Amino acid sequence: MAKAKNSKKEKPVILITNDDGITAPGIKALTDAVKDLGKVVVVAPDKPQSGMGHAITIGQPLRLTAVETFGDIEAYQCSGTPVDCVKLAVDKVLHRKPDICLSGINHGANHSINVIYSGTMSAALEASIESIPSIGFSLLDYSIEADFAGAAYYANLLVKQIISKKIDKHLCLNVNIPIAPKELLKGLKVCRQAYAKYEERFDERHDPSGRKYYWLTGEFQNFDKGKDTDVWALENNYVSVVPVQFDLTNYTLKTKLQKVLTQKH
Amino acid sequence: MAKAKNSKKEKPVILITNDDGITAPGIKALTDAVKDLGKVVVVAPDKPQSGMGHAITIGQPLRLTAVETFGDIEAYQCSGTPVDCVKLAVDKVLHRKPDICLSGINHGANHSINVIYSGTMSAALEASIESIPSIGFSLLDYSIEADFAGAAYYANLLVKQIISKKIDKHLCLNVNIPIAPKELLKGLKVCRQAYAKYEERFDERHDPSGRKYYWLTGEFQNFDKGKDTDVWALENNYVSVVPVQFDLTNYTLKTKLQKVLTQKH
Numbered sequence: 001m002a003k004a005k006n007s008k009k010e011k012p013v014i015l016i017t018n019d020d021g022i023t024a025p026g027i028k029a030l031t032d033a034v035k036d037l038g039k040v041v042v043v044a045p046d047k048p049q050s051g052m053g054h055a056i057t058i059g060q061p062l063r064l065t066a067v068e069t070f071g072d073i074e075a076y077q078c079s080g081t082p083v084d085c086v087k088l089a090v091d092k093v094l095h096r097k098p099d100i101c102l103s104g105i106n107h108g109a110n111h112s113i114n115v116i117y118s119g120t121m122s123a124a125l126e127a128s129i130e131s132i133p134s135i136g137f138s139l140l141d142y143s144i145e146a147d148f149a150g151a152a153y154y155a156n157l158l159v160k161q162i163i164s165k166k167i168d169k170h171l172c173l174n175v176n177i178p179i180a181p182k183e184l185l186k187g188l189k190v191c192r193q194a195y196a197k198y199e200e201r202f203d204e205r206h207d208p209s210g211r212k213y214y215w216l217t218g219e220f221q222n223f224d225k226g227k228d229t230d231v232w233a234l235e236n237n238y239v240s241v242v243p244v245q246f247d248l249t250n251y252t253l254k255t256k257l258q259k260v261l262t263q264k265h
Numbered sequence: 266m267a268k269a270k271n272s273k274k275e276k277p278v279i280l281i282t283n284d285d286g287i288t289a290p291g292i293k294a295l296t297d298a299v300k301d302l303g304k305v306v307v308v309a310p311d312k313p314q315s316g317m318g319h320a321i322t323i324g325q326p327l328r329l330t331a332v333e334t335f336g337d338i339e340a341y342q343c344s345g346t347p348v349d350c351v352k353l354a355v356d357k358v359l360h361r362k363p364d365i366c367l368s369g370i371n372h373g374a375n376h377s378i379n380v381i382y383s384g385t386m387s388a389a390l391e392a393s394i395e396s397i398p399s400i401g402f403s404l405l406d407y408s409i410e411a412d413f414a415g416a417a418y419y420a421n422l423l424v425k426q427i428i429s430k431k432i433d434k435h436l437c438l439n440v441n442i443p444i445a446p447k448e449l450l451k452g453l454k455v456c457r458q459a460y461a462k463y464e465e466r467f468d469e470r471h472d473p474s475g476r477k478y479y480w481l482t483g484e485f486q487n488f489d490k491g492k493d494t495d496v497w498a499l500e501n502n503y504v505s506v507v508p509v510q511f512d513l514t515n516y517t518l519k520t521k522l523q524k525v526l527t528q529k530h
Contacts, residue, residue: 053348054318054381061470061478083318083382088479091467113394115513116319117348129378129462157530165525168518187529190522192514197394202356205326213326214353241526243518248380249457253433253508257455260430261506264452265422 012038012099012163015127017085019049019106019119022067022077026105029148030137031070033155034102037163041098042075043089045082045119050108052119054126055081064088082123090130100163101127104137105151107144111176111230111240112196112222121174121244128172129246133162135173140234150182154239158188174242178234189238194229196222277303277364277428280392282350284314284371284384287332287342291370294413295402296335298420299367302428306363307340308354310347310384315373317384319391320346329353347388355395365428366392369402370416372409376441376495376505377461377487386439386509393437394511398427400438405499415447419504423453439507443499454503459494461487 014034018027022044031040046065063079076093078085082103090097106120115121120136127134135158139151154177162171174193178185200218207213222231230240279299283292287309296305311330328344341358343350347368355362371385380386385401392399400423404416419442427436439458443450465483472478487496495505 048324051321051323052318053320053387055320056316056318056382056481058316058481059313061480062467063476063478084481087465087481088467091465092469092479113511116390116394116511117321122318125381129381157527161526167521167525171518172515174513188526189528190519190526192516192519193512195512200352200356202327202353204357211328213328214357215326216321216323216349216352241522242513243515243522244513245515245518246378246381246513247458247460248439248507248509248511248513250437250508250510251457253436253510254455254457256432257438257506257508260432261426261453261455262422263454 013094014038014040015089015094015098015101016040016042017044017082017103017123019045019052019082019123021045021048024107025144026107026139026148029152030102030105030155031073033152034159035073037159038099040073041094042070042073043078043085043093045085046077046079049081049119051117052081053117054083054122057081057084062088064092082119083126086123086126097130097132100159101132101134102159105148106138107146108138108142109140109176110136110138110174111234112194115174115193115244124172125244125246128170131169133169133171135159135162135175137175139177141179150180150185151177153182154188172244174244176230176234176240178237180237184237186238188241189233191230191233191240191242192228193242194222194231195224196220196231278359279303279305280354280359280363280366281305281307282309282347282368282388284310284317284347284388286310286313289372290409291372291404291413294417295367295370295420296338298417299424300338302424303364305338306359307335307338308343308350308358310350311342311344314346314384316382317346318382319348319387321348322346327353329357347384348391351388351391362395362397365424366397366399367424368399370413371403372411373403373407374405374441375401375403375439376499377459380439380458380509389437390509390511393435396434398434398436400424400427400440402440404442406444415445415450416442418447419453437509439509441495441499441505443502445502449502451503453506454498456495456498456505456507457493458507459487459496460489461485461496
């Protein structure tokens with residue numbers, strides 16, 4: 001599908017999705033934060049989809065239903081994953097590529113390795129694969145009553161700049177916001193992804209009939225002492241901004257492997 | 266968990282998983298291909314999990330059940346995703362990190378952008394995050410009756426080298442094998458990920474009660490003319506080997522953004 005260009009008089013089209021589901025306070029906060037910047041359309045999952053990563057629905061069909069919970073903003077809930085929402089929005093709701101795709105505001109952190117598991121960031125990455133600049137927003141607060149004021153302020157600041165500066169058609173930003181009153185946030189900080197992850201284990205239990213089952217649990221650990229990482233920025237009350245790419249090639253290892261691998265017996 | 270080191274007399278431990286499910290012929294072919302190279306343990310999903318990306322199960326518990334379909338090889342089916350299988354295998358089956366984790370052989374291609382959606386490759390990537398070298402194998406043939414002879418040959422060749430050469434603890438290889446008789450395959454080719462993807466659309470239908478539903482469909486298109494890509498290699502009968510990384514930071518854009526973004530109002 002060719003990218004439809006707006007004339008200068010038309011408002012930019014802003015597609016908004018998330019992974020916490022269309023009823024989550026975070027997506028309402030994001031919509032409110034940017035609705036003065038363009039024509040906003042919401043297409044989001046009809047249920048929570050956290051931890052879905054870049055899952056897509058290929059074995060069953062999808063449903064799309066208009067909802068009226070966003071006032072005068074066009075909004076739909078979709079039965080699929082966050083990535084499905086982006087694909088379906090472009091093909092069946094907008095009938096064009098939006099000028100920008102936003103995802104979130106997620107209830108909980110998506111810094112460091114979390115970017116890999118995050119439905120929020122996978123939706124943003126999907127947009128960037130489709131040459132739609134995108135930003136995923138996550139607040140480091142899982143609470144349903146989280147204060148989105150700081151996150152909303154920086155979402156507006158960033159979206160305004162990304163729309164006007166047209167930096168890269170594959171631009172994808174992973175933005176995390178610390179838990180702090182807006183006044184205490186020190187500003188945006190462009191970072192790299194920290195090597196920090198969950199040290200996981202499974203809690204082993206028995207069901208009433210005696211069969212074992214396992215719950216994933218674990219503690220977050222930072223193995224990365226760099227001061228240029230998203231984890232460092234967040235610990236120091238900056239809003240972290242990590243540009244993310246979908247080319248997963250490890251070029252350093254590629255060169256090494258070309259030297260050491262025997263190609264054939 | 267500390268990485269358990271084998272003494273020289275102990276066989277390397279090889280963990281095998283997939284995303285097509287434990288009954289798929291591809292995982293049997295992979296197990297057979299490498300069982301002479303170490304102590305093989307299989308932990309794979311109890312049902313197909315294609316397109317699950319890096320999804321993890323966080324809202325419900327997991328089940329793990331021993332199965333005897335791999336002869337004298339220890340094998341378990343898990344109710345979770347491919348990534349869950351790797352995590353659960355390390356914590357509850359092996360009680361240590363394996364020396365290598367293999368995923369596949371997938372029935373169908375995981376070259377180019379497919380690496381992002383692939384459960385096969387997400388399992389491999391999960392292992393590499395945990396400092397376990399890993400390889401995902403995919404044959405460009407969706408058929409249940411696919412001929413795995415060529416894939417098995419190169420799986421054995423590669424695994425032997427990766428075990429003995431200890432190249433990098435975070436090594437993760439995305440290996441795709443063309444549909445061709447083993448004799449016609451030209452050898453391994455280390456490549457980069459092509460910018461090639463599905464141009465997707467949704468097939469719109471109506472259910473018996475008149476409500477709309479949508480099926481994802483589309484055609485694969487290669488936008489990348491490079492001769493150093495996985496798509497080129499496969500079209501020319503090479504087995505493509507792309508080293509994959511979990512640091513998604515776009516360092517080029519990071520430098521650019523540091524210059525152009527206003528950090529605060």
